[in-house]
Amino acid sequence: MYELLTGIIFYISIGVCVVGMIIRTALYFRGLAWNLDRVAYKAFPKQGFQGAVRSIYKWLLPFGTHGWRKQPFMTVIFFSFHLGAVLVPLCLLAHNIFLEEKLGFHLITMPNLLADFLSWVAVISAVFIVLRRIALPEVRILTTWYDYLIIAISVAPFITGLLARYEVGDYSFWLIAHIVSGEILLLAIPFTKLSHVFLFFASRAQLGMDYGIKRGGLKGTKMAW
Amino acid sequence: MFKKILFATSATEASDHAARVAFNMAAALKAHINLFHVLGVPTRGYSQVVLDVKTKEKVEIDDEYISWVEEEIRTYYANQLKDRKIDLSIKAVVGIPHREILRQAKEIKPDLIIMGGSTGSDEESVYKSNTGSTLQRVAKAAQCPILIVNRPAASFWGGVSSIVFGADFSKASDKAFEFALKVAQAMKCELHIFHALDITSNHMGLSLSQDEIEERIRKNLNLIRARYVSKMTDKKNFSMDVWEGIPYVEIVKYAREKHADLIVMAHSSRKLEGDAPKIGSNMEQVILRAGCPVISVNH
Amino acid sequence: MPEGIFCNKKPIETEEALKAFMGDTSGAQYYKEMQSLDVDSDLLWKTIQNTCKSRIRTWLEICAHCGMCAESCFLYLVNDRDPKQVPAYKIQSTLGEIVKRKGKVDNEFMRMAMETAWAKCTCCNRCGLYCPHGIDMGVMFGYLRGLLYQQGFVPWEMKIGAGMHRVYRAQMDVTEEEFVETFQWMAEEYEEEYVGLTVPVDVENADILYTVNAREVKHYPEDLAEAAILFHAAGENWTIPSKGWELTSLAMFAGDWAACKMQVESVYDAMERLKPKRMVGTECGHAHRATVIEGPYWAGRKDGQTPVPSIHYIEWLAEALREGKLKIDPEKRIKQPVTLQDSCNYVRNHGLREVAREILSYIVEPGYFRDMSPNKEHNFCCGGGGGFNGIGLFRHQRNKGLMTKRDQILKTGAKLVIAPCHNCWDAIRDLEEEYEIGIKWSFLKPLILSMLVVPDHMKPEE
Numbered sequence: 001m002y003e004l005l006t007g008i009i010f011y012i013s014i015g016v017c018v019v020g021m022i023i024r025t026a027l028y029f030r031g032l033a034w035n036l037d038r039v040a041y042k043a044f045p046k047q048g049f050q051g052a053v054r055s056i057y058k059w060l061l062p063f064g065t066h067g068w069r070k071q072p073f074m075t076v077i078f079f080s081f082h083l084g085a086v087l088v089p090l091c092l093l094a095h096n097i098f099l100e101e102k103l104g105f106h107l108i109t110m111p112n113l114l115a116d117f118l119s120w121v122a123v124i125s126a127v128f129i130v131l132r133r134i135a136l137p138e139v140r141i142l143t144t145w146y147d148y149l150i151i152a153i154s155v156a157p158f159i160t161g162l163l164a165r166y167e168v169g170d171y172s173f174w175l176i177a178h179i180v181s182g183e184i185l186l187l188a189i190p191f192t193k194l195s196h197v198f199l200f201f202a203s204r205a206q207l208g209m210d211y212g213i214k215r216g217g218l219k220g221t222k223m224a225w
Numbered sequence: 226m227f228k229k230i231l232f233a234t235s236a237t238e239a240s241d242h243a244a245r246v247a248f249n250m251a252a253a254l255k256a257h258i259n260l261f262h263v264l265g266v267p268t269r270g271y272s273q274v275v276l277d278v279k280t281k282e283k284v285e286i287d288d289e290y291i292s293w294v295e296e297e298i299r300t301y302y303a304n305q306l307k308d309r310k311i312d313l314s315i316k317a318v319v320g321i322p323h324r325e326i327l328r329q330a331k332e333i334k335p336d337l338i339i340m341g342g343s344t345g346s347d348e349e350s351v352y353k354s355n356t357g358s359t360l361q362r363v364a365k366a367a368q369c370p371i372l373i374v375n376r377p378a379a380s381f382w383g384g385v386s387s388i389v390f391g392a393d394f395s396k397a398s399d400k401a402f403e404f405a406l407k408v409a410q411a412m413k414c415e416l417h418i419f420h421a422l423d424i425t426s427n428h429m430g431l432s433l434s435q436d437e438i439e440e441r442i443r444k445n446l447n448l449i450r451a452r453y454v455s456k457m458t459d460k461k462n463f464s465m466d467v468w469e470g471i472p473y474v475e476i477v478k479y480a481r482e483k484h485a486d487l488i489v490m491a492h493s494s495r496k497l498e499g500d501a502p503k504i505g506s507n508m509e510q511v512i513l514r515a516g517c518p519v520i521s522v523n524h
Numbered sequence: 525m526p527e528g529i530f531c532n533k534k535p536i537e538t539e540e541a542l543k544a545f546m547g548d549t550s551g552a553q554y555y556k557e558m559q560s561l562d563v564d565s566d567l568l569w570k571t572i573q574n575t576c577k578s579r580i581r582t583w584l585e586i587c588a589h590c591g592m593c594a595e596s597c598f599l600y601l602v603n604d605r606d607p608k609q610v611p612a613y614k615i616q617s618t619l620g621e622i623v624k625r626k627g628k629v630d631n632e633f634m635r636m637a638m639e640t641a642w643a644k645c646t647c648c649n650r651c652g653l654y655c656p657h658g659i660d661m662g663v664m665f666g667y668l669r670g671l672l673y674q675q676g677f678v679p680w681e682m683k684i685g686a687g688m689h690r691v692y693r694a695q696m697d698v699t700e701e702e703f704v705e706t707f708q709w710m711a712e713e714y715e716e717e718y719v720g721l722t723v724p725v726d727v728e729n730a731d732i733l734y735t736v737n738a739r740e741v742k743h744y745p746e747d748l749a750e751a752a753i754l755f756h757a758a759g760e761n762w763t764i765p766s767k768g769w770e771l772t773s774l775a776m777f778a779g780d781w782a783a784c785k786m787q788v789e790s791v792y793d794a795m796e797r798l799k800p801k802r803m804v805g806t807e808c809g810h811a812h813r814a815t816v817i818e819g820p821y822w823a824g825r826k827d828g829q830t831p832v833p834s835i836h837y838i839e840w841l842a843e844a845l846r847e848g849k850l851k852i853d854p855e856k857r858i859k860q861p862v863t864l865q866d867s868c869n870y871v872r873n874h875g876l877r878e879v880a881r882e883i884l885s886y887i888v889e890p891g892y893f894r895d896m897s898p899n900k901e902h903n904f905c906c907g908g909g910g911g912f913n914g915i916g917l918f919r920h921q922r923n924k925g926l927m928t929k930r931d932q933i934l935k936t937g938a939k940l941v942i943a944p945c946h947n948c949w950d951a952i953r954d955l956e957e958e959y960e961i962g963i964k965w966s967f968l969k970p971l972i973l974s975m976l977v978v979p980d981h982m983k984p985e986e
Binding site for chain 3: 027028029030031032033034035036037038039040042043044055059066067070071074078133136137138139140141142143144147193195196199200202203204206207208210211213214215216217219220221223224225
């Protein structure tokens with residue numbers, strides 16, 4: 001079972017995820033139309049690029065935009081969740097050993113203590129994200145079962161990972177559960193709302209180009225995000 | 226002398242005195258009279274909604290509504306028009322009142338515009354903004370004389386025996402004088418040329434000694450002689466005076482003393498200082514206070 | 525009755541049809557017919573497939589339903605935080621549903637979508653600034669309006685507006701002759717006060733081509749006079765086009781893209797015919813957006829630029845004051861608390877956030893300018909944008925919407941609101957009428973004129 005999950009199924013999941021992301025990103029940019037979007041992307045590549053970078057950069061900074069500053073609670077839980085969600089899977093020592101073994105390369109690793117901490121933060125933040133969804137009427141009205149499913153898919157690897165880490169009950173069961181949930185996550189990325197892990201950059205870049213070219217950029221005004 | 230009269234009416238009590246004069250004139254002079262009414266001001270951006278000036282209600286304008294308003298105006302004046310042969314037309318439009326009156330004047334080129342006095346608080350509408358009333362604006366721009374009837378006129382057209390001309394020595398004032406003279410000759414009546422020396426301290430900056438005042442009065446009398454009397458070659462029944470005081474008060478007093486049936490003034494286009502430009506505020510005050518109609522001439 | 529006499533999928537193309545349409549007072553019959561207007565689902569879906577590409581599809585897909593856009597929307601805030609006014613909800617429940625159901629929606633749905641598109645969104649694009657994913661719901665509502673217009677589900681006044689542009693190439697029934705005549709009439713009327721005032725018509729190679737809003741011609745021609753006086757005082761070599769003088773586009777509010785194209789092409793034709801150095805448009809926000817920002821795309825211009833550089837009136841005014849072409853009498857500067865209404869259409873959507881402020885620095889005595897909060901590109905819509913001002917059916921919603929601006933103005937303590945935008949100006953006038961807070965409002969032109977040092981050559985002899 002373990003062999004299968006860390007073997008062929010792992011390769012399929014990571015392959016589908018990476019190839020899926022590449023294809024979808026390519027399709028996104030190919031689908032941009034200067035006349036329908038009413039943005040002269042090609043006529044002003046420099047201004048477009050600058051606008052795109054600015055638009056992404058500002059929103060990656062906690063409290064970097066009016067939007068983030070307006071909602072400090074959301075900003076805190078959002079960034080603490082995403083910090084864990086991005087760093088832990090990529091930089092956990094065990095993941096990198098696994099990666100080295102399977103694909104022959106690894107990324108920067110982080111101390112286990114930090115990884116533990118970030119994982120807990122991510123899980124706790126996820127709980128708050130769910131509570132926020134339930135508590136605030138303006139978020140509740142938007143929420144569907146699909147949103148909870150997405151959260152479940154994103155958080156499951158953390159929960160199972162932590163349970164395995166602390167060896168609660170049967171370690172090998174939680175490990176298998178962790179691998180399965182991780183692979184579900186990988187497979188879900190290109191096909192669900194989780195596509196925002198890359199489409200976030202695409203969409204932000206698009207609006208950045210819009211402002212960088214059409215809505216003030218050519219006038220020399222940098223949008224105060 | 227007036228073949229075509231444009232009577233801009235609010236079709237309310239505010240215009241009643243003006244209406245009486247207007248219809249009497251039209252009948253006496255066999256003139257064509259165009260009853261013109263701005264029924265509402267456009268509101269709400271580009272919607273079809275209009276604020277009805279009479280009912281203060283927001284109404285949707287269409288041709289039917291406009292014909293209905295025109296019929297209402299006819300009904301309103303039915304009593305005064307009864308048994309009289311008056312060549313009459315009625316038109317109601319939508320727009321900002323002063324602008325539409327001017328537009329109509331440009332269109333039909335009347336010899337005289339007749340307007341009622343201020344509709345008072347009703348005119349304190351949001352459209353007035355800070356640039357003056359309908360009357361001021363029409364008086365400023367109209368190419369023909371404007372007869373303003375605010376208070377019940379002691380007499381009506383056809384019985385004019387005394388005209389007071391309020392002079393201020395401006396270009397427009399020359400035009401006003403020409404007109405006053407023309408009317409006086411046509412009516413064969415007295416013409417009283419009058420100038421009020423403004424001694425209000427805020428105007429001069431400092432108060433004047435009596436000697437200085439009298440010196441100025443003499444100067445102004447000479448000015449009247451040179452500027453106006455010289456043009457009256459065959460007119461005998463006239464007089465001229467210069468009084469000192471607050472101009473509008475003096476003009477009203479003078480008109481009362483001379484039993485004036487009509488005051489003729491230029492609408493001074495000179496701008497007064499301050500952020501509330503009361504263009505021709507003198508004229509406004511005279512209109513409010515005088516016991517007879519006032520004619521404003523600017524061109 | 526699938527297609528009504530008035531309410532149908534056909535645009536208004538002739539003067540006759542327009543008059544008949546307007547004869548249906550308040551659109552009573554029109555809205556009645558709308559109740560049974562059929563939805564052409566095939567057409568709807570085909571249009572979406574052809575025009576709804578990756579940008580909007582991705583926006584609809586990746587919306588995280590986080591609700592961060594809620595507080596960015598003045599209509600959400602002013603309607604007691606009604607969750608149904610959350611921008612993401614508004615667009616997901618309308619455009620989102622139509623796409624999801626592949627266009628298979630019914631009449632009732634379309635009428636709901638119409639109300640949402642025109643009474644719950646002014647296309648001010650503020651929400652786009654507050655979405656972490658950069659989802660601009662104002663843009664999507666603009667797109668939705670196009671779909672609704674195509675299907676005939678459009679507010680009565682909007683259909684009139686689009687029809688006006690189709691018939692007259694102007695938002696009101698003002699013909700080319702009437703435009704030129706009125707402009708000349710105004711110059712004549714003011715010529716005595718400002719010597720030498722003229723209106724150059726159709727002069728080729730002028731420095732400035734001036735374009736206006738038909739409302740000015742129809743109802744407030746003083747605005748034309750003021751523009752002429754200021755150009756004259758600044759010594760500009762300017763002209764007006766006898767054809768292609770209308771800067772505005774109610775067709776944009778209506779979502780009638782074909783009419784939008786016709787309208788802006790008439791202006792671009794004037795540019796190409798008269799070859800001015802640049803175009804200056806009047807103090808109007810949506811007009812600037814239509815002709816200068818969006819127009820080039822409707823007209824198929826790949827660089828997104830107008831045939832000659834085109835600027836907003838405030839840009840010209842700031843330049844003229846900066847360079848000393850127009851001189852202000854410092855004694856006459858504004859000495860009362862004054863605030864500025866930032867128009868979404870050229871501030872948020874064209875980056876002109878500092879220009880009007882520069883003008884105010886010349887015409888307001890230091891210490892009297894009170895900025896609204898929020899301001900600049902984060903300012904709230906006046907409450908009447910995107911066509912909201914003009915739609916009788918949604919008057920109640922609009923009046924409620926005005927409360928945002930009312931409270932913003934009250935907070936500044938200003939007694940005068942400068943609104944260099946027709947829509948904002950109208951909205952602020954209406955809010956004073958509705959709520960009577962004792963303010964005045966003004967375009968820039970009359971203010972500048974009241975404090976202008978008139979050059980000697982323009983002064984009448986006396």
